Amino acid sequence: MELPEALAFLEIETLPSILSIYKFFLGLLSLFNDNSKYYKPSFEIKEGQVFDYLVVGAGSAGAVVANRLTEIGNITVLLIEAGGIPPEASNVPALFPLIDRNKYDWNFYTTNDEFTSQAHATKNIHVAQGKMLGGSSSLNYMSYVRGSKEDYNGWASMGNKGWEWKNVLKYFMKSERLDDVDIITGSSGNLHSTKGPITVTRTNWGPRTQHLFEAFSENYPILLDVNGPVQVGYSMAQFATNNNIRQSTAVSYLRDLKYRNNFYLLLNSLVTKIFFSRNNRAVALEILMQNQRKINIGVRKEIIVCAGAINSPKLLLLSGIGPYYHLQKLKINVVVNSPKVGQNLQDHVLVPVQISGKEGYSSIIQNIDYITNLDKFPNPVLTGRIALDKSQTYPDYQSYVLPFPIGSLISGLLCQVGFELNKDVCAEAIKACLSGESVFAVIALLHPESRGSVNLVDNNPTTPPLIHSGYYSDTRDLERHAFYMEDYVRLINTTYFRNIKSKVVNYNLKQCNQFKFLSHEYWKCHVLNLGSTMWAHSGTCAMGPNGVVDARLRVRGVKGLRIVDASIMPKVVGANLYAAILMIAEKAADMIKEDTYKF
Structure with missing residues (x-):
């Protein structure tokens, strides 16, 4: 066995133990860094208490809604979270890979459809969903991309x-505090704000990425601002980070509520059912407390569900709002026959690809960078938003x-x-890094035609739901994604990469052995078997004239109930979802105020 192969074997076998050691020390770190001091203590609630507003889920959307509603001094808001206080590690931007797959994550998995993602170790997809204050904003990769104006104009054209x-x-703009002088003073400055709660930054990695920009510039425009008026091209990525701290909604929206007397926080408490009056008004919630005792609490004005694209439809179904036959089969009393609850699940399928390169700077430098730059994304990163039609x-x-x-070990950790992914694939990814510098990329399908679903297994609220990813169920997605992979790997034909004799790394997928490497049929097989998630789950309580909610996010068929999270998207935006969810929550808070107080 040659040395690179031996090292690859060694590293692939030791990666899980390395991760376990990291997480052990992170646990110790949390013991000595008490994050709870920043937040209001969990409220000692009693059976039958009543509040003006009940907000279910303290995640990316719920924290925003609770903050904005408590700006009205004479109303009471109870924010209910199934998880607890985020660990100290969640605040440190560079530690993002170590936060999920534990008690701070719902740890959902899609079903194995025996068709997609078969090169994954489990032949299905881990669906990370934050179970703590800040929700998924406390464990995501912090990317801040709004999407294109066409995304939102498209929502409106669908009747919203x-x-x-x-x-x-x-x-x-209301949620954003952009910390970038070049963008603020540039041509897109009028699209940004420097006064919102969420700080957004852009790291300039200088010479570490200059060769990449020069290479990409031969095929695509180079942009200063990924969120500017021009949406197609390559740019430095923007992240929700500031002064060593991840800009989750826990940090940016909930810390300020510690001293608001009209704000109440209930932690480690699972909402299991919404109760309705005879005229179908939402009047109370059933909550499973940490001690496994159930209590009911009432509401005067509205219940706002912000539990995310998986848990929001799950709660509606448990409460009797959903497809009639599905509810009847599970012996759940039907309040509203709403066939689209849990349907229309969308995601951005993300596929890795790697290009070998020259011998460059050593991993020692990278490891030093990682340790000394914990305040930001730990590796240089470019983002490309590309259209095959140059006029688009x-x-x-x-x-x-x-x-x-x-x-570098990072490619192995990512893999x-x-x-x-399975060990054979990851061994190839590591070997590519042992022989020289490499460029690792993930290519995401932004506008999927395929749809999945979220359904109940039974009527037990603690049972994880059935998540059918639906990846590539529409064959147009498979064709398009293969074309996108082909477009990206044109990088090897640019001047810089030709000079260093770069090549696309062959992961030797056993599912694709019958296809010629780099052929169109190969790429279709590649994306089908390696496809993963960009954490863009959405659409399961979609708004629209015939949707689950109306354009003001009110649940159809009942009163006093809204959904505010990514599940209301009729069509997933062509971007990471964090920025869009912040926007949805800010807009929803204004709509709730307008509908209730006629501001």
Whole structure:
């Protein structure tokens, strides 16, 4: 066995133990760094208490809604979270790979459809969903991309008046505090704000990425601002980070509520059912407390469900709002026959690809960078938003491109821990890094036609739901994604990569042995078997004239109940979801105030 192969075997076998050691020390770190001091203590609630508003889920959306509603001094808001206080490690941007797959994550998995993702170790997909204050904003990769105006104009054209780009832009700006002089003083400065709660930054990695920009510039425009008026091209990624701290909604929206007397926080408490009056008004919640005791609490005005694209439809189904026959089969009393609850699940399928390169800077430098730059994303990263049709103003696919030095372990960690691909694939990824510098990228399908679903297994609220990813169930997605992979790997034909004799790394997928490497049929097989998630689960309580909710996010068929999270998207935006969810929550808070107080 040659040395690189031996090292690859050694590293692939030791990655899980390395991760376990990291997580052990992170646990110790949390013991000595008490995050709870920043937040209001969990409320000692009693059976039958009543509040003006009940907000279910303290995640990316719920924290925003609770903050904005408690700006009204004479109303009471109870925010209910199934998890607890985020660990100290969640605040440190560079530690993002180590936060999920534990008690801070719901640890959902899709079903194995025996068709997609078969090169994964478990032959299905881990669906990370934050179970703590800040929700998924406390464990995501912090990427801040709004999407294109066409995304939101598309929502409006589907019958959702008020969601046009011109109407939602102010809510993007309301949540944003952009810390980048070049962008603020540039041509896109009028699209940004420096006063919102969420700080957004852009790291300039200088010479570490200059060669990549020069290479990409031969095929695509180079942009200063990924969230500017021009949406197609390559740019430095923007992240929700600031002064060593991840900008989760826990940090940016909930810490300020510690001293608001009209705000109440209930932690480690699972909402299991919504109760309705005879005229179908939402009047109370059933809550499973940490001590396994159930209590009921009432509401005067509205219940706002912000539990995310998996748990929001699950709660509606448990409460009797959903497809009649599904509820009847599970012996759940039907309140509203709403066939689309849990349907229309969308996601951005994300596929890795690696290009070998030259011998560059060593992994020692990278490891030093990682330790000394814990305040930001720990590796240089470019983002591309690309359209195959050069006249098109919105992107078809999104790429994140990371250069790795010779000997880097990060590609192996991403492969085995991030994507949970099988050991044979990850061994090839590591070998590519042992022989020289490589460029690792993930290519995401931004506008899927395929749809999945979220359904109940039974009527037990603690049973995880059935999540059918639906990846590539529409064959157009498979064809398009293969074309996007082909477009991206044109990188090897640019001047820089030709000079260093670069090549696409062959992961030797056993499922694809019958196809010629790099042929179109090969790429279809590649994306089908390696496809993973960009954490863009959405659409399961979609708004629309015939949707689960109306354009003001009120649940159809009942009163006093709204959904505010990614599940209301009729069509997933062509971007990472965090920025869009912040916008949805800011807009929803204003709509609730307008509907109740006629501001």
